[in-house]
Each structure stands twice: as structure tokens, then as C-alpha cells.
Amino acid sequence: MAEAARLMLGLLTGLGDGRVDVIQAVGALRSCVRPELADGLVGWVPSLAAHRLSQVPNDHDDESATVPENVQVAVQNLLSGGTQGILDHDELQSLTSVAGPIPSHDQSEWASAVFAPMSMPGQAAGVIIYWRSAQRPPFSTQEADVLLTLTNRCTPLIVATALADHQLFDRDLADSLPEAIIAVDPDFRVLRWNPAAERLYGISAEDAIGNPLATLYFTHYDDPEMHTDRAWEELVRTDHWEGYVTQKSKAGRTVSVFASVTTVRDDLARIVGAVAVNRDTSDIVSARSRVNLAESMLYDVLDAAGSMTVVLDGNGIIVAANREWLDVALATGAPMAVVSVGADYLSPVRAAVAAGDVTAGPALELLESVLSGSRNTGSAEYRCDRPDGPHWYTMDVSRVGPDRAIVVAHREVTDRHRLEVELAHGRTHDLLTDLGNRLWLEERVSRSMAEPSQEGREFGLIVCDVDGFSAINEALGYPSGDKVLRVVADRLRTLCPPTLGIVRLGGDQFAVFADSMWGAVPLVDVAERLRAGVAEPIDIDGRQVVISFSAGVAAAMPKNGDTPAEITSELINRADAARMDAKSQGRNRVRHYRPDLRDQSVSALLMRHDFSDALHAGTLELHYQQIRRLADESVIGYEALIRWPRPNGPLLTPASFAEMLDEPTIAGPLAQWTIKTAVEAVVSLREHFADQSVRVGLNVSARQFLDLDVAGNIQRASRSAGIPSSALVVEVTETATFTDNHRVVDQLNRIHDLGALIALDDFGTGFSSLTHLRALPVDSVKVDKTFTGGVGTDPTSGALVRALIALGHDLGLTVIAEGVETAAQRDWLAEAGCDYYQGFLAHRPARLADELAASGN
Ligand code: C2E
Ligand code: CA
Ligand code: CA
Secondary structure, eight states: OOSSOEEEEEEEOOOTTSOOEEEOOHHHHHHHSOHHHHGGGTTSSOOOGGGHHHHSOOOTTOGGGSOOHHHHHHHHHHHHTTOOEEEEHHHHHHHHHHHOOOTTOOGGGOSEEEEEEEEETTEEEEEEEEEEOTTSOOOOHHHHHHHHHHHHHHHHHHHHHHHHHTTOTTSHHHHHOSSEEEEEOTTOBEEEEOHHHHHHHSOOHHHHTTSBGGGTGGGGOSOGGGOHHHHHHHHHHHSEEEEEEEEEOTTOOEEEEEEEEEEEEOTTOOEEEEEEEEEEOHHHHHHHHHHHHHHHHHHHHHHHTSSEEEEEOTTSBEEEEOHHHHHHHHHTTOOHHHHSTTSBTHHHHHHHHHTTOTTHHHHHHHHHHHHHTSOSEEEEEEEEEETTEEEEEEEEEEEOSTTOOEEEEEEEOHHHHHHHHHHHHHHHBOTTTOOBOHHHHHHHHHHHHHOGGGTTOOEEEEEEEETTHHHHHHHHOHHHHHHHHHHHHHHHHHHSOTTSEEEEEETTEEEEEESOTTSSSOHHHHHHHHHHHHTSOEEETTEEEOOOEEEEEEEEOOOTTOOHHHHHHHHHHHHHHHHHHHHHTTSSSEEEOOGGGGHHHHHHHHHHHHHHHHHHHTOOEEEEEEEEETTTOOEEEEEEEEEEEOTTSOEEOHHHHHHHHTOTTTHHHHHHHHHHHHHHHHHHHHHHHTOTTOEEEEEOOHHHHHHSOHHHHHHHHHHHHTOOGGGEEEEEETGGGGOSSTHHHHHHHHHHHHTOEEEEEEETSSOOOHHHHHTSOOSEEEEOHHHHTTTTTOHHHHHHHHHHHHHHHHTTOEEEEOOOOSHHHHHHHHHTTOOEEOSTTTOOOBOHHHHHHHHTO
């Protein structure tokens, strides 16, 4: 006994009438300090059997049972002053010197004690003193904490046991407690039902006492598992049961209680009944269920987010992840422990960086900078190698408040990435033959110019075309024409030495580039071989089509300061002049370039004069092509296209004078004229059709943006004509928006601010990245006619156009298809979800006067 530390007694205080009952609480503690809880307490959970009732008055009406007032005051001081925890020997001495001896205990043995208040909601129920003799080390802070927690947890139980032990069922004490005290006999008939029970269940003591508990609140029990029989079995087996249960009051209100039920045994250890102390925890339970709800809602929200989402703490540890994320993360073959809650999200990213994955670098940098707080949000695109091939994702990382969670939302962008790669390829390649295009040639020339060994060397180019190709097209139809071009491309591929670069310049024109005129085989010989080889008959649907081939060969030597574009132009112009020469010599031959063939450039100079004159004389024209809604064929607006009527000559389209549009002396004034003329057209069209929604689109090139304040001109022109700027649509090519300086994009923003719309022309032919597109103030995209031309017949174009439409819609833009020539194309586009179209099928560009007259309004 001296060796063991002791649990001594509980002082039940706080009774309304000021009485303090001394109740020993051994029974209660023995059952609540179960082996698993007792581990840390072994040695001082005492057996105080010896102290039992012999030392505690069991007649509570006996005034001698009342703790002396000084003890009562000291204990109350303890409770109200919050003094709880360890008291050393001296403090204990001073306590007892104030309080006087606590009855029936030898305080000389106390060396260290823990005072643990027992509080029931609303009032102090007493204090338990745990104490140790001097032979044992004093209580440590941790031990005191355990005891305090334990006491807090066990208070209802202690009270219940104390009550049971002392058969206090019908005493004032029970009546004054805020807990429902219910005593039952072995048949679960109610013996005691205190006022708190009446309040909790809405059943009066009179109605309850004598009746089986099952006819009271257990009848309403929600949880069948908690059936009375089971509760009783459990109770008999363990002598004690406690836990949260949900019950119903008589009025049907759901009552959540923390129940402590303890058996009462007689001297022969037979169970004579049980006491339940039920604490109303409805508030706590609902608060807790709100927390649970919030948590499960968080997961619902994450699951519904539609993207793979992970929430990280400030150290990058995953604290929540939705199902989509887990599914995808596990599909990479990563083990659960690496991707689920508790894992370090960054470590696989670091591993990827270490393994040399270049896409992981920006992702890691982004994550680290958001974690460190140097930025709040950002996104990165990265590759993830999965067993079925590489997948691409974007991660949008954002911090939610300072020192708060970091949300990482992932989207798979594999298809878009593929599309971007395809389009990047499409930018430099010809769709029909998959040969390089003019841009590809320019890049190739540029690379050759960069090689030091190329200095002083001549570049060579063959330009060739199929003789009479337009006749083939007309006779056999365009699909057959396309087939011929594909065969020619294939033959060029087989016939050309691999060091040469083959491109399709457009139409039936091809070119072959050599970075040295005099390689193993002189370029003229190569051209001759191509001419002979390509001219084999071609089988088109069983018909033998005989073609011939004309080629021109030219050379050029880059000088200091020449740009690749200039060299490319020079090569093409010369070789083309030679090709024309071959044609004029009777076709099916190869000619070499001679300077006297350059007369053409002289005529180009003359043409520039003429065009400039036409601009200033006001003889240029804008023609208007209808833009229609695919859903109902209604005309929503027009695109203005420039035409040059030559005196006594044909009406020229930009194909014949495109380079003129960007001439330094022409670009600006021309754009000014276009804006003014388009604004006048808006006024006429709106008035004529009595429709204020008709818009007119006008084309503005990069050069024109740089040479003219387009925004200012639009503002002035529309104001003086009395129309809103929103009547105008500015069509700008994607490539124009890539111009190095920001002037084009700045102007677009200003134009957009005015209310005019911006359409991205030739969508799909020039773009490098979506990020770039997102940053532009664009309202619609126009899918180029090179793509539209193939829909319905060529699966590649079909897939591409579908992807472009989806991309446009993804960006929140309307999509207009250009160059629609057949009903089949139109129907296909309507089905694919495209919004508007224009093309020869519906309407050829027409003079404004003709358009107004045709509508007969
Ligand atoms: P764009 O902006 O792509 O214009 C569409 C071109 O497609 C127009 O050629 C139009 O006549 C043609 N087109 C329309 N429907 C069909 C069809 O069903 N089939 C075919 N094969 N073609 C169709 P256009 O008028 O020759 O203009 C060519 C390019 O010249 C324009 O391409 C635009 O980039 C430029 N352009 C035209 N007018 C202006 C202008 O006023 N200023 C500037 N800077 N550029 C202009
Ligand atoms: Ca256009
Ligand atoms: Ca276009």
C-alpha cells in the first residue's frame, strides 16, 4: 500500500444546498481504467478496497459525513481558481493546513498529488485527488495530463458508480444533476428517473418509474444493433458500458447522448440493477456531424470538380485528393503510398526532374514558388509517361489564403497537345502531300545559312509544276486532281537524293532545295531526272493519266545582311522565271535561270505604281461576302474583301497583288480607306435591311497595324458615321499577333475596348500555343479554307476541323468556317457544331450595290 500510489477519493461538491458528500470512487475508476488505458498508470491505480465503505460514511443524512467547511472552501478555491494539476508536498501541506485533515486518510504519506476537478456541464461535480507517497517519483506533467483527461472523461461514470454504490437513486443529489440519471432493475424496469431525464426525454418520472425502459426511449431507438438485449449482454459482461447513442424523446426529437451505464451488484456480486448517466450531447454531436458533413462535402466537391484535384498542406503533403486524381495517378503505375493522402506530392516531381524529364522542371518550380509563398497561382504543362504512352496534363496551382491549403487541379490535355504538335507540323507542311511548305523552305534556308561551312556557297532551287494541271482538275474533278498531286509528291520523294529538301509551294507547284548547286549530282541533272521520272502515266480510277513536268533551276549566293526570307524569295523568283521559260519553250522540259528572265520584276514595279494610283484615285473596291449562321442560314454579316479592277482588264483578287498590300507607302493609307469604306457599308446595309445587328468584317494585316492607328481610325470613322464600333469586326491572322513587338496586341485590346469584335483569321494555320491565344481579346475564330476543303472526304481534315471547333468553343469563342463550297461540307460543319460559315456555296463576294439590289428590299 505504501509502495503503490493511491487514488484516494472524490469529493462531490457543488450541491445546491452546500452540502458536500464524500464518496469514494474506487469502483468507478477500476472499471474505467481498463488495461489499455491503464498502461501508463500502472502502479497508482490502487485497490482501495481496504478503504472502502469502512472509511466513508454511508449514511448521508449523517451530518458527520459533511466535509468540514474549510476543506470545502479549499476545494472550491481549487476548482474556481483553475488550480488543477500537480501539487508538491509543501503545497499539499499548505492545503491541508487550510483545509484541515481530510477525513480518514493519512496525509503524511502524500508527497505528490494531482487534483483533477470533475465537472459536469454547468457545475463542478467534485474533485479527485490522485496522490503518491514519497517512495515514488512525483507526478510528471504528462502523467498529470493523462489523469486530468481521464477524470474528465470518467466523470459521468464516476458519478454513476458513486450513485450506484451508495444507492442514492432517490436522493437530492441525483435530482440536482444536469445529467439524466436512470436506474433500472435487471428487467430494465425503471427505478429512478430524475428531473434531467424528464427534461431530456419529455417523460415524467411518474410515467417512467415501474415501466420497462424499452417502452420509453428505447422503443424509438434508431440503431437496431443497440437493442436492449445487446445492451444488457454487454453490460453483464463488462459491468460498464459507455458511448454516444442517438435516441428519441417522446415528442420525437432526436436526442444525442453520451451514456455511461454501470451495473449495481449486491454483496454476493449478483447484478441487482444498473444506473445510466446520460449526458445530452446534441450540440456536440451536431457540431461534430457538421464537421463530418463539411469534410464529406469537401470530397463531394472535389469529386464533382471535373478535374483531378489534390489539396496540399503548406509542406506539400497531400491532405485530400479526389477519386479522379487517384484513378489517374494509380494508372501511371505509382504505388498508393506515393499518391494518396499523407504522401509528399513533390517527391515524384523531383524524381522526374532528376530523371531528366524537361517538362517536370517548370512544374516543380511552380509548386515550390507557390509553397514558398513567392507567388499565389500559376499553371504548368507537363508530360507523364504511362504504360500506354505519354500523356500531357496541365496543373493549375493556387494557394487558398495565406498559410493555407494549396489546390492543384490537373487537366489532361493530351489531345490538345497532339493537336498543337499537328498544327505546328501543319504550319510548315502541306496538308495534302505532307511535304514541307514555303515556310519550311525558309527555315531550311535559314539553317543552311547558319552553317559556317556554307560561306561562299551557292544555294540551288528547282521549281517545277505539272503541265496543264488545271485541265486535269476540270476533266477529272478536284479529288482526282488531288490524287495526281499526291502521286507526284511520292515520286519526288523517291527520285530525290535524301539531302535535298522537297516542298510544295502551292497548287501544282513543287520545289526542291539544295544547299549546294554542285553536289554529287548537279542540280540541273537532278531536275532532268525528276522530269523524266514524274512523267510516267498515273492510274486514276482505272484511267491512265499522262502528265508532263516543267522545271526551272536557279542558284543564289547569300550575301552579308541577306535574310533567309530574301534568299528564299530570290531563289523562288529566279527558278520560277526559268520554269515559265520552260513552259513558254513548249513544256515538259528543264530550263536554267538567266538574268534576262527577270523582266517580270520590272512589271512588278510597274504594277506597284498602278496600285498606288488606284488607291489614291479611289478605284479600288471592297466586295462583301455573306457570313451565315449554320443553324438557319440567316445572314449575320459580311466580310469585306479587296478587289482591284484593272482598266480594260480583269477584276484582280489579292492573290495577284497580295505583296502590294504591305508596301510601306500603301499599307497605312489602304487600311484607312478600308475602315472608312467598311463603315459606309455598315450604314447602307443596316439601313437597307432595317437590321441593326448586321456587322462587317475587315481584314487588317500586321504591317497595317504597325503603320496605322487602326483603333483610333475605327473610333473616328464609326463616330462620324453614327454607328457603334461594335458594328465592325476586325479580322487579324494568328501570325500577325505573333509579331515581336506588342503593338499589334495593344491595338487589338484598344479596338476591343471600343466594342468592335476581333476575329482570328486563318485559325489553325499559325498557332504555337494556347496560352498565347488565351491572352488575346478575341471573339471568334475563322477556320481556314485549307482545312474546310477536306471535311467530309478527308478524315485528317475532318478530325482537325473538329478539334479546331472544340478548341474555339473551349476558349469561349464562336467558330466560323471559311471556304465552304459544297452542301456536303456545310452539312458536315453544322453537324460538327460549327456556328457560322461563308463560302462560294452560299455567296460569292459581291459589290455592295449588287448585294443591296439582289435582296430587292
Ligand atoms: P481571307 O481573309 O482568308 O479571306 C477569305 C478568302 O477566301 C477570300 O479571298 C475569299 O474570296 C475567299 N473565299 C471565300 N469563299 C470561298 C470559297 O468558297 N472557296 C474559295 N476557294 N475561296 C473562297 P480573297 O478575296 O482572294 O482574299 C484573299 C486574302 O487577302 C484574304 O484572305 C485576306 O487575308 C486578304 N485580304 C482581302 N482583302 C483584304 C483587305 O482589304 N486588306 C487586307 N489587309 N487583306 C485583305
Ligand atoms: Ca479574312
Ligand atoms: Ca482565312
